[in-house]
Amino acid sequence: MRPLDLTEKDPSKKVTIYFEGKPYEAYEGEKIAVALLANGIYWLTTSTEGRKRGAFYFGPLPIVINGIKNMDGRKVPVRANMRIERQNYGEFQEEVKIDEKKPVLRYVVDVAIIGAGPAGLGALLEVQEHLTVALIEEKSWLGGDLWLKRVKQKGFDDEPQEVIKAMRDRFNQNVRVFLKTAAIGIFDEGEYFLIPAIRRNQLIEILSKRVVLATGAVDNILLFENNDMPSVFRRAFALEVMNIWGVAPGRKVAVVGSKPEEITAELERWGIDYVIVPNPKRVEGRESVERLIDMNGNVHDVDAVIVADGRRPDINPVTQAGGKLRFRRGYYMPILDMNHRIRDGIYAAGSAVSIKPHYANYLEGKLVGSHILKEFGFETEPCIYEEKLREYEPETVPLHRIEYDSMNLEDVQICGCDVSLKKVYDVVESGITDLQIIKRLTHLAMGFCQGRFCLFNGALLVSQRTGIDMTRIDLPVARPPIKNVRMKVVARRD
Amino acid sequence: MADILIIGGGIIGVTLAHELVRRGEDVTLLEKRFIGSGSTFRCGTGIRQQFNDEANVQLMKRSVELWKKYSEEYGFSFQQTGYLFLLYDDDEVTEFKKNIAIQNKFGVPTRLITPEEAKEIVPLLDISEVVAASWNPTDGKADPFHSTAAFALHAKEMGAKFYERTEVKDIIIKNGEIKGVKTNRGVFKTGIVVNATNAWAKLINAMAEVPVRIPIEPYKHQAVITQPIKAGSINPMVISFKYGHAYLTQTAHGGVVGGVGYEEGPIYDLNPSYAFLKEVSYYFTKIIPALGELLILRTWAGYYAETPDGNAAIGRINEIDEFYIAAGFSGHGFMMAPAVAEMMADLIIKGRTALPAWWFDPYRFERGEFRTTAIQMG
Ligand SMILES: Cc1cc2nc3c(=O)[nH]c(=O)nc-3n(C[C@H](O)[C@H](O)[C@H](O)COP(=O)(O)OP(=O)(O)OC[C@H]3O[C@@H](n4cnc5c(N)ncnc54)[C@H](O)[C@@H]3O)c2cc1C
Numbered sequence: 001m002r003p004l005d006l007t008e009k010d011p012s013k014k015v016t017i018y019f020e021g022k023p024y025e026a027y028e029g030e031k032i033a034v035a036l037l038a039n040g041i042y043w044l045t046t047s048t049e050g051r052k053r054g055a056f057y058f059g060p061l062p063i064v065i066n067g068i069k070n071m072d073g074r075k076v077p078v079r080a081n082m083r084i085e086r087q088n089y090g091e092f093q094e095e096v097k098i099d100e101k102k103p104v105l106r107y108v109v110d111v112a113i114i115g116a117g118p119a120g121l122g123a124l125l126e127v128q129e130h131l132t133v134a135l136i137e138e139k140s141w142l143g144g145d146l147w148l149k150r151v152k153q154k155g156f157d158d159e160p161q162e163v164i165k166a167m168r169d170r171f172n173q174n175v176r177v178f179l180k181t182a183a184i185g186i187f188d189e190g191e192y193f194l195i196p197a198i199r200r201n202q203l204i205e206i207l208s209k210r211v212v213l214a215t216g217a218v219d220n221i222l223l224f225e226n227n228d229m230p231s232v233f234r235r236a237f238a239l240e241v242m243n244i245w246g247v248a249p250g251r252k253v254a255v256v257g258s259k260p261e262e263i264t265a266e267l268e269r270w271g272i273d274y275v276i277v278p279n280p281k282r283v284e285g286r287e288s289v290e291r292l293i294d295m296n297g298n299v300h301d302v303d304a305v306i307v308a309d310g311r312r313p314d315i316n317p318v319t320q321a322g323g324k325l326r327f328r329r330g331y332y333m334p335i336l337d338m339n340h341r342i343r344d345g346i347y348a349a350g351s352a353v354s355i356k357p358h359y360a361n362y363l364e365g366k367l368v369g370s371h372i373l374k375e376f377g378f379e380t381e382p383c384i385y386e387e388k389l390r391e392y393e394p395e396t397v398p399l400h401r402i403e404y405d406s407m408n409l410e411d412v413q414i415c416g417c418d419v420s421l422k423k424v425y426d427v428v429e430s431g432i433t434d435l436q437i438i439k440r441l442t443h444l445a446m447g448f449c450q451g452r453f454c455l456f457n458g459a460l461l462v463s464q465r466t467g468i469d470m471t472r473i474d475l476p477v478a479r480p481p482i483k484n485v486r487m488k489v490v491a492r493r494d
Numbered sequence: 495m496a497d498i499l500i501i502g503g504g505i506i507g508v509t510l511a512h513e514l515v516r517r518g519e520d521v522t523l524l525e526k527r528f529i530g531s532g533s534t535f536r537c538g539t540g541i542r543q544q545f546n547d548e549a550n551v552q553l554m555k556r557s558v559e560l561w562k563k564y565s566e567e568y569g570f571s572f573q574q575t576g577y578l579f580l581l582y583d584d585d586e587v588t589e590f591k592k593n594i595a596i597q598n599k600f601g602v603p604t605r606l607i608t609p610e611e612a613k614e615i616v617p618l619l620d621i622s623e624v625v626a627a628s629w630n631p632t633d634g635k636a637d638p639f640h641s642t643a644a645f646a647l648h649a650k651e652m653g654a655k656f657y658e659r660t661e662v663k664d665i666i667i668k669n670g671e672i673k674g675v676k677t678n679r680g681v682f683k684t685g686i687v688v689n690a691t692n693a694w695a696k697l698i699n700a701m702a703e704v705p706v707r708i709p710i711e712p713y714k715h716q717a718v719i720t721q722p723i724k725a726g727s728i729n730p731m732v733i734s735f736k737y738g739h740a741y742l743t744q745t746a747h748g749g750v751v752g753g754v755g756y757e758e759g760p761i762y763d764l765n766p767s768y769a770f771l772k773e774v775s776y777y778f779t780k781i782i783p784a785l786g787e788l789l790i791l792r793t794w795a796g797y798y799a800e801t802p803d804g805n806a807a808i809g810r811i812n813e814i815d816e817f818y819i820a821a822g823f824s825g826h827g828f829m830m831a832p833a834v835a836e837m838m839a840d841l842i843i844k845g846r847t848a849l850p851a852w853w854f855d856p857y858r859f860e861r862g863e864f865r866t867t868a869i870q871m872g
Binding site: 048060070089090091092093094095096098185187194196322417432434436437440441443446447448450474478479480481484485486487488490491492493494 | 527528529530531535618639640643658720721722723724725747748765766767768771772773775776778779783784785786787788789790791792793794
């Protein structure tokens, strides 16, 4: 087994890959970042300002594969003899072949469901008997965040993966599943909505009469010095490497953030040594974390850090699709009408709406499905689900105070695109308090993730430094494409 | 009581406030959202002197001088990295030779270069169909965010009053004299109003009951930005009329920004469209194939406030005491702002200016007098 393997891998898939010229053991189909992690390699790319970056916190992950620059190290699967090298942000491939003849795949359905977590699956199972469905999921698995867990979740009778498999078995012939497919926006086309989506380099256009945003939540980004160092993990990535790929994030990890319980049970299951550090100040190391120093000056020798600080709804699909937001329970969430819609024809369900147990998200999916059936003229009783859903009060996510005075703000990255906390802090201190302008002066929320991981902390900073209430901050709206797409993939005139 | 009240906090209103307060005037500026939120923060950053008439060339020559001066004084990014118009046939070459003659007459050093020379300037270009290029190295680009913010900051420091989130709802006029404006934040008293609302200018004109026809309509134009790439990859603004009326360049931050001539309107709508996303990608990859591998970070929409001849309406409306307009800048209002501010300040304070204000006479439409249509991209 490789240094960080937790499980025995299928020997028939065993291949050799080369990283920076050296051979490593890998398995066909593994994600490159995971294969390298298993070999103990965390540092994969270097930001514009020369910061070493890994795959598992935030920011883009451009790497060189077989001589081709600017490949996405999080997406490309391992193949035998692949040659991988680090690169700097900003390097790109100068020779390009554009295949204009490649056909666009087009589908027409009654309902497009974006996101295959419990909410998306709930909506699908509710409507599939009567309506045609396209289920669009960016990841390679069904079940969303639930699939990442191995510990039984409240409301479900079985273990997560069994629950999801059972749902999958119920899909009927009205359902078309698009995995590894990223929806890049929702556009109005009169009677239909048009949802362009990308699977690898294939453009897919889905026309649907109704849309369900079951697009989920994103992990909170915790601010501490060198928080972007390779071997700092977001909770979801830590779960993924352990539970999907059977690879440990490290041998001895520190769990930081306000929700350590979201990861510790899983670490215990795998027997990974961990320490909970509620107040991280700084991590240090050469190519990855070697120690974590807390606010009290205690030094913890760890080789990885997992940030488990809860999640907040991903508001980008909502605002791009024309939804409005409100601030409640510590996060921005879509404003829904009585039928659970952000506007005519577009429904929202699950942790895209509020943070609550997986089972409640599933129920909310069913509720939305039921509303849709009603709109299509079928006899349904959405109120049954409404009633059940009431048993689950959404969580309140705490707003932590950012420790401006105890940290070197230059070392704290608020955004994965080389925006330090200091950059944003200085603009606010200069008297500019409008997030819309701050964003443009600092480039916060103007990079690869369009603010998915950084905008909230930006709003929090403005609120904490100026006293402006979170409810009154003018939040920028996400623009298409809501997921990055290569220009050649959409380059067409038809 | 404000002596002079500017409606609109785009680059035009902000540079005008800055110029007036610099000359000792008492200025108040009202902006319905935030500074730059109109077209200004949505623009393509380009600043060029390559126009096809004398007035615009003169005005832009002055503007470039001012961009240089203020960027040095205030420390925002303005780079003279040139404009490169790619030409694909003899007709285009003939037309650009005429333009170059006009530009040269006023000391703008534009010249015709070969495709190979163009490729030396931007090695990533596909020049297989290019026959020549019109090149002026003194054109350039500026950061709209930092520049607008800097002009606003310095104007405020000199005493100009800026009110954001303040929307003008009506203009109070008695016996042909302006008394003030009504806003969501109460009445602002003033005797002089400047309409610097560009795409919204017709609404302010209606509130003031301007008795002359000044056709300015909002057209939706979109732009795209890619992931940041190595600095210096695409220095100049590259223009191709053949490929979609496209313009593209690299921002100081590294992303490739630009747009094509995909227009909708007249309409007040700023939702980016999927058709644009496809079209801009199609044309951009024709001009620079390497862009094909770049990730698109986002698209957005803004307004070209268009007049029938593509030239703005700038000047005093004589029937109202005192009402000025500087609006209708199409795709080239950002670049002109510092010179327009100087020209407007002259008109307001002295009633005359050495800059060619006559070209932008707001009465010309009423008289049925149109100018040569200004060169325009996007
Ligand atoms: C996609 C795109 C690319 C462009 N590229 C370039 C380029 O490369 N170079 C260039 O020079 N130009 C470019 N332009 C054009 C340029 O953006 C505009 O000409 C310029 O910004 C106009 O500035 P302005 O101050 O007149 O208007 P704006 O920036 O639109 O300012 C007008 C302001 O008035 C405010 N307002 C409106 N009504 C009211 C009211 N009732 N009360 C108070 N405030 C009100 C608005 O909120 C707005 O902020 C581009 C435009 C677009 C859309």
